Each structure stands twice: as C-alpha cells, then as structure tokens.
Amino acid sequence: MRAVAVGQAELKLFWRNRTALFNSLVLPLLIVPALMAVDADGEPLLVGLVGFVLVMAVYYNLVTTFVARREELVLKRLRVGELTDPEILFGASLPSVVVALGQMALFAVIVGVATDASLPSRPWFLVMGVVGGVVMFVLLAAASSAFTRTVEMAQVTTLPVLVACLIGSGLFFPMSVVPEGVATVLRLLPLTPVLDLVRASWDDGPVLRPLTVLAVWIGLGTYAVRRWFRWDPRR
Amino acid sequence: MFALLGTNGAGKTSTVEVVEGLSRPAAGTVSVLGHDPFRERSLVRPRVGVMLQEGGFPPDLTVTETTKMWAGTLTSPRPVDEALSLVDLAHRASVRVKQLSGGERRRLDLALALLGKPEVLFLDEPTTGLDPESRRNTWELIRSLLREGVTVLLTTHYLEEAQALADRLAIMHRGRIVAQGTVSEVVDAYPARISFVPPAGVPLPVVSDVDASGRVTVRTNNLQETLYELLAWAHANSVELSGLDARSASLEEAFLAIAEEAA
Structure with missing residues (x-):
C-alpha cells in the first residue's frame, strides 16, 4: 500500500522528535498512578487509560503533526504526487495510531497483571470502541489543525477537545456521580461513547446510544475535514 | 518546452498550480494529457512530475529517506540512486534535508519530480538559488529530458534560461498573457x-x-x-x-x- 511509504517516513520522524516521544511514551506512564489513586479496580483503570491514550497519543500528537507538515509544505508536496487525499492523511497518522495501539496493549498487560481484571465478555465492543475512537480522533485532529497556525498554537487550539474529553467523559469519575441532566450532555462528548463501548465489553451496558453518538462524531469529523482542512499554509 | 514568464505577482504560480491540478479553476477548462488534472487526478498524476516553487521536505529525514518515501508512493519509480545522480546529489545521500543548501534542496526537489519518469514535467523556478555551475548542469539535464521527448512547463525569473531552453513562451502581467510565441516571435516585436x-x-x-x-x-x-x-x-x-x-x-x-x- 502506497500510503505506508509516508507512514514509514513519519515513523522515522517520530523517533527523531523528542517532544512527540515524550508525549506518547512518558506522559501516559505518569498518568497511571493518578488513575490508580482514583480507582484501583482493573477495568475502570483500563478504560481511563484507553481514553487518555486516544486523546494524547492520537489527537494531540496528530494536531501537531498535521500542522508541522503543512507549515513545512510537506502536505502540499505530497499532494502533487500520486497519493489521494485520504491516503496522505492515513499515511501521516499511521505512526501515532500504531504507537497508541501499542500503548493500549501495554497498559492492558500492566493492568491485567497488577489487578484482578477479568477478560472482557464482549470483546467486539472493545474493538469497535477503540477503532471508532481512533478514526474519530484522527478526523478531529485534522479538523483542529485547520484552525492551528503554528505547532506552538496547538497547545491552545487543542484545549477545548482535551478539556472536554479529559474532564467531561468520565475519565476520572464515573458518570453516575453527576446529575442526570448533566450526564446526558456529557454523553454527547466525543470521548464518552468510546469509553461507554469499551466499558460495555465488560459490564453489558447499553451500546446503541454510544454507537450512534460515535457515528455522528465520525460523520461530523469527516465533514469538517472536507470543508476546512488546509493543505498549504496561509500566506 | 513552454516557458511562462512574468512580472512579480503576475500569477505564474497560480496558473501553474491550476494546471498541476492543485487548485480548481474558477472558470474555464484545463486539460493535461487529455484529462482534467483536478477531477481526474488519478489518471494524470502517474504521468507528470512536479517541482514546486518551494519544496516541502521534513527537515529531519535524510536525502535518501526522502527520496525512498517519495518512490514508495509512485507507480513505476526510477531507482533512488539513479534519481540522485541525475541531479548530482549522490554524495549527499545520507545528509539530513535541514543541512542542505538552498541549491541542493532545489536539486532534491528536481530529483523527486523526475523519480516517476514523467511524460510532462512542471518546473516552477527550478534554478533559483543554484550556483552558476549547478544551473548549467540543470540546464543540461533539462535539455536531455527534452531530447527524450519529455514536455516541460517552466516558470523562471531568469530570462536567459527561457531564451536558452524554451521552444515557446508566454509573458504574463497582472494575470493576463501579454505576449506569446517562439522566442524570436516575441523578441522581434x-x-x-x-x-x-x-x-x-x-x-x-x-x-x-x-x-x-x-x-x-x-x-x-x-x-x-x-x-x-x-x-x-x-x-x-x-x-x-x-x-x-x-x-x-x-x-x-x-x-x-x-x-x-x-x-
């Protein structure tokens, strides 16, 4: 597959970029004790870690990657070649996605060993949640990059999604502690349905609503990317 | 070879980007090798090579890594070493792009444009920043491509470049073509x-x-x-x-x- 060539180049760049390495490999390890202090149980901890990885390793990293490649005119260069637009985005996302999946697998092993977490009874919802979450955050990252002029600005422009997802999606506290009205709104946030689906693979929770909300976010993300994504810098 | 000349801000690059299929024409039609370069991108791109006015390369990849990456996206690429020797960059193969001089970067860009063995080549100011010797070498390379039957659309600031290489040319001013023809037709006026x-x-x-x-x-x-x-x-x-x-x-x-x- 042609886009893999771009992915391999991106992977080399990733290894040579200390900030991205730190954000992807060290930061998630720091969050483990924080989440363990909140809730020592196996499954909620794993759910929280999956959410955290999606937001940091996929979303945040990719916003900076897309902006950096656009400002370096790399995206414009790729666009005069044979690759299609989706292939370029896919190739550029590849390393971040691979790293994120690796992190999740690693955390699953750590949590599995450290706690008495059981295997999920409905693993297909776990897969759907993770895959859907990855696709959605890649799209949201591409959309956010359109409103981010420089790599430094990404720290600001990613805040709405970061804050909403990290605080509002039940990462650090269960949905049951907030009033029902607020919870209804919070369930519409992008990360909440992903976590609901992952949780549902253990606790038999409802899946129809999270699947719908996730599908709507993927649709919105696709629309936003088609409408606003910028392939070359504003001049 | 067709050369597009013009005053600064005349619209050369915008014109070329429309012909390359990077942007959609506001009005009218564009045809490259019999196809619409914007809507039928997948039919046109495998047969053309593009050198943008400013090459976009990740600064932390080496020359070889950059060229290999590009080759990986093409249907039938030349060998990487061959493309680099064509532009005299073989000795810089393991250097990171950020350490290249401006002229070397232009030549890397030209190597990528040639990598897919294009039938039509778009060169947007290919020799800007090159020293006189590299410029002569690039001219020789372009001449040999022309002899092989490659069609070239060139934009340049160097009038002697157009005079030396172009079969036909057009001069643009403020978005319009104000003179066109063979070099002698334009000059004789x-x-x-x-x-x-x-x-x-x-x-x-x-x-x-x-x-x-x-x-x-x-x-x-x-x-x-x-x-x-x-x-x-x-x-x-x-x-x-x-x-x-x-x-x-x-x-x-x-x-x-x-x-x-x-x-």
Missing part, C-alpha cells in the same frame, strides 16, 4: 536599442529619447542601417559618442518593455 552620450548642443540625425543624465537612446527595427547612419554621421562631423552601446532586441528587452508599458 520589440525594437533594438542604441544608446550613447553625445557632446552637448549637437543636433542628432536620428529620433531619440534623452534621459536626465544626458544619455540618448535610439530605438530601431533595423539595427544595422540605423547604426551605420549614426556612425557615418559621427565620423563625418567628428562627434564622439561616449559609452556607445548597441544591442539587438533580447527577451530581456521585450520583458522590460512589457513591464514598463504596463506600469
């Missing part, structure tokens, strides 16, 4: 110039313009006759024409005349 500084108070035998420094410029469509007339008159009257300069119309003259007329 403009008069030759003779200029000199005559002694004060001597009436001249030819029609002329005088600038503030007293320098006289004569424009003529028959350089030989006019020059002879002038020199015979000067000889007969013992007039010294200091700083005498006579030149036939060149692309530069034509270009300057167009820029002046339009200003």
